[in-house]
Amino acid sequence: MLGSGLASGRSAAAASPGAPAPASSNAYAAEQLEQARALRERCLVDDTGYELLRSLTRQVGPRFAGSPGDARAVAWALERLRALGFKNVHAEPVTVPHWIRGTCSAELVSPWPQQLAAAALGGSVGTPDAGLEAEIVPVTNLDELSRGDTTRFAGRIVFYTGRMQRAQNGSGYGVAVTVRGRGAAEAARRGAVGVVIRSVGTDRNRLPHTGSMRNEAGDVQIPALAISNPDADLLEDQLALGQPVRLRMRSTSQWADSVRSANVIGEIPGRERPRELVVLGAHLDSWDLGTGAQDDGAGVAIMTAAARMIGLSPERPRRTVRLVLFANEEFGLSGARTYARDHAGEAAAHVLGMESDLGAYAPLGLRSRVLPEKLGAIRDMQRVLAPLGVEYRGNDASGDADVGQLVPLGIPVCDLDTDATEYFDWHHTANDTFDKVDPDLLRRNVACYAVLAWLAADYAPGFGRAPKTR
Amino acid sequence: MLGSGLASGRSAAAASPGAPAPASSNAYAAEQLEQARALRERCLVDDTGYELLRSLTRQVGPRFAGSPGDARAVAWALERLRALGFKNVHAEPVTVPHWIRGTCSAELVSPWPQQLAAAALGGSVGTPDAGLEAEIVPVTNLDELSRGDTTRFAGRIVFYTGRMQRAQNGSGYGVAVTVRGRGAAEAARRGAVGVVIRSVGTDRNRLPHTGSMRNEAGDVQIPALAISNPDADLLEDQLALGQPVRLRMRSTSQWADSVRSANVIGEIPGRERPRELVVLGAHLDSWDLGTGAQDDGAGVAIMTAAARMIGLSPERPRRTVRLVLFANEEFGLSGARTYARDHAGEAAAHVLGMESDLGAYAPLGLRSRVLPEKLGAIRDMQRVLAPLGVEYRGNDASGDADVGQLVPLGIPVCDLDTDATEYFDWHHTANDTFDKVDPDLLRRNVACYAVLAWLAADYAPGFGRAPKTR
Structure with a gap:
């Protein structure tokens, strides 16, 4: 689906x-x-x-x-x-x-280094070979991104924190998945250099959820990864202490x-x-x-x-x-x-x-x-x-x-x-x-x-x- | 634990x-x-x-x-x-x-190629740089290994299939974990070149369970990996059709x-x-x-x-x-x-x-x-x-x-x-x-x-x- x-x-x-x-x-x-x-x-x-x-x-x-x-x-x-x-x-x-997915990694660099379980979103461009490192800016979803002070995002990695809600009719998916499709493009418009999203999924396993991005003509393309729900928890938890959190991401994704x-x-x-x-x-x-x-x-x-x-x-x-x-x-x-x-x-x-x-x-x-x-x-x-x-x-x-x-x-x-x-x-x-x-x-x-x-x-x-x- | x-x-x-x-x-x-x-x-x-x-x-x-x-x-x-x-x-x-864990991979080569989710067991030696490829021989546990026709194992990768049972007192662990400790050494004694174990765990996630091996003086050391329960299911399922199943494993584990x-x-x-x-x-x-x-x-x-x-x-x-x-x-x-x-x-x-x-x-x-x-x-x-x-x-x-x-x-x-x-x-x-x-x-x-x-x-x-x- x-x-x-x-x-x-x-x-x-x-x-x-x-x-x-x-x-x-x-x-x-x-x-x-x-x-x-x-x-x-x-x-x-x-x-x-x-x-x-x-x-x-x-x-x-x-x-x-x-x-x-x-x-x-x-x-x-x-x-x-x-x-x-x-x-x-x-x-x-x-x-x-x-x-082609290639390989991918994401790593908290500071203040407390840890590896994250990540997967490139389908259609994402790769990072430079050496990877990409920047400070994380969290936003809940696209609405919050569009309301935010745009200068906050320039040169940063935007982290979409919105969590998918479990429901018998699957209705949480439509709400949560918008950031997967358009999160990177919208962040790029505001100067972001990369995007990480909380996985669009209801589990608590360290297995990220991939899925396709929705690229449109004129989009600036920046690398976009999903991290698993527990890793998103960890990232939010580090951010909660108020110190700058830096992430390094690397992906060899490419189009053929x-x-x-x-x-x-x-x-x-x-x-x-x-x-x-x-x-x-x-x-x-x-x-x-x-x-x-x-x-x-x-x-x-x-x-x-x-x-x-x-x-x-x-x-x-x-x-x-x-x-x-x-x-x-x-x-x-x-x-x-x-x-x-x-x-x-x-x-x-x-x-x-x-x-x-x-x-x-x-x-x-x-x-x-x-x-x-x-x-x-x-x-x-x-x-x-x-x-x-x-x-x-x-x-x-x-x-x-x-x-x-x-x-x-x-x-x-x-x-x-x-x-x-x-x-x-x-x-x-x-x-x-x-x-x-x-x-x-x-x-x-x-x-x-x-x-x-x-x-x-x-x-x-x-x-x-x-x-x-x- | x-x-x-x-x-x-x-x-x-x-x-x-x-x-x-x-x-x-x-x-x-x-x-x-x-x-x-x-x-x-x-x-x-x-x-x-x-x-x-x-x-x-x-x-x-x-x-x-x-x-x-x-x-x-x-x-x-x-x-x-x-x-x-x-x-x-x-x-x-x-x-x-x-x-040092290094990196690790396991891949079914034939008859139907697929990547497996694997992790080196703690203390395992690495494979040659190019990896190690051999036919899989399944055995349930150490008892079955010791009763088996030893010639079956020479040059092969032994796959321990025993599944840990869920129990409130955790008693399934002691039964299942013996292959983690001694599975590689006992297989090596019979000429095996590598070991894969079904993860010692009760979940159905594609996340392998690591843990320590128990090396003893005189053991011949061969690489040993755990694969997740779903991957073990897949491997058993391929074996069930009766054709030879070949696995390639690669691990850069090493001692320092x-x-x-x-x-x-x-x-x-x-x-x-x-x-x-x-x-x-x-x-x-x-x-x-x-x-x-x-x-x-x-x-x-x-x-x-x-x-x-x-x-x-x-x-x-x-x-x-x-x-x-x-x-x-x-x-x-x-x-x-x-x-x-x-x-x-x-x-x-x-x-x-x-x-x-x-x-x-x-x-x-x-x-x-x-x-x-x-x-x-x-x-x-x-x-x-x-x-x-x-x-x-x-x-x-x-x-x-x-x-x-x-x-x-x-x-x-x-x-x-x-x-x-x-x-x-x-x-x-x-x-x-x-x-x-x-x-x-x-x-x-x-x-x-x-x-x-x-x-x-x-x-x-x-x-x-x-x-x-x-």
């Missing part, structure tokens, strides 16, 4: 829990609902998804856009989809930016030429209208520090398994279920943008899109973004998921980072809200590994998406276009 | 919980017990210990024996004890071995000449018999990866605060409370051995010893190691601590790693058992930082040791010598 869009969107939406449930309109025949329930039950005892995730993290591991792992991931996905019986399995070329990657696509053809599509999306790339298990190996595994389980159903749905494993979500949404561009001509054939990119945690709520007259079908879907704890939460779905790129094309989307309480403990850190994923929770996600996709693909009237506003 | 002695000892002892409580013998006058209870209450609202720990972790940080941080820690302790009003504050020289460090001592003089001593011990050194907050900054803070609170009591106890902050517990008990040697002549003046070296967690039990006729006084002590949840657990105290060196001199000891459930999540990792310590639990420890030391120092008959057997 990349950025601020989803979580901040959810934050607003969560302010109105218990949105009025649309009335049932008998959108589905009893037999269809029975098939969906049976599919749900089969998914709850199937380990296709969990074993896919094991394989991806074991045999590919980190797969940052443009890295050798990225290329291995594409090959892995093509091979796995074919082995699982998907049709029309192919890679669609995507050009991705190529940033763009690289070819690919979206990987596979389909479960529909029985009646194979050219009409329900899209199940997840992103194949990951950050480089961990093995991308929760972000977004889980999504890859969940959506692949959900489509596979539909393929194994006694009756295929009317329409095709298209699995899209997007390239480079983390570092600029290259895959989703390329897909939206290349497939704009067949936008009308896309009946509904869904994405899994918040780990494999307990499903809690279903959101839709469909025309009001289609809410009866959504309500029927939610009822099939209700035994798994899924409530209906409103018609304000975003489609998440990748599938959200399809919304401007008028393609309806659904979101499955999951429990994000723990997700940001691991997100974008070396700790995002297979052991953090619970197989039962993963199966529950597979069941939800399989049911949603099967029912969407089998809904005879279709969903039309998405409403222009939420 | 260093090694296997304490936890394995406790493991055995814990098999007989609810040891018969010694009957009260009215060892203390009502007024003494009232003073102890009042001291307990004052400790529960005092933050001397927590602020000491903040200062030690902020202003000194890592303080591995022989490192610059070790020297800074000695200076810090002398300054702090004087500022807190201790008497006879001084440093007693201790020669410590000096091992021994260095002078010091035990730091300060006293709260007794009002009647100042030459008789109750010793409160903790170790000032720490491992180098974290800031040694739980191990054993907490012990330093707890024992210093406990002695300080006794110094602030309306009535000083009869005897002197001597605080000893030991040098180099982690890498060979240099400080405790030097203290025991240098103070053997005044062994008879040592009435009782206690040590805090299991972090700042909930106190649960009191153990003693005194003559049977002294158990009435111990029982009275425990009663004052009962409102804090401390039960009496038997006459089998060990004195722990440092103060345990005084037991052969006939010096009685007490142990305060604390809840070790979480301690081995942080132990010997980069994660052992200030944020992991709960101020309320730390205060409870201060209260317990202050009460125990005050009552021991004020117990007119004294405790005589320790029993030869437990």
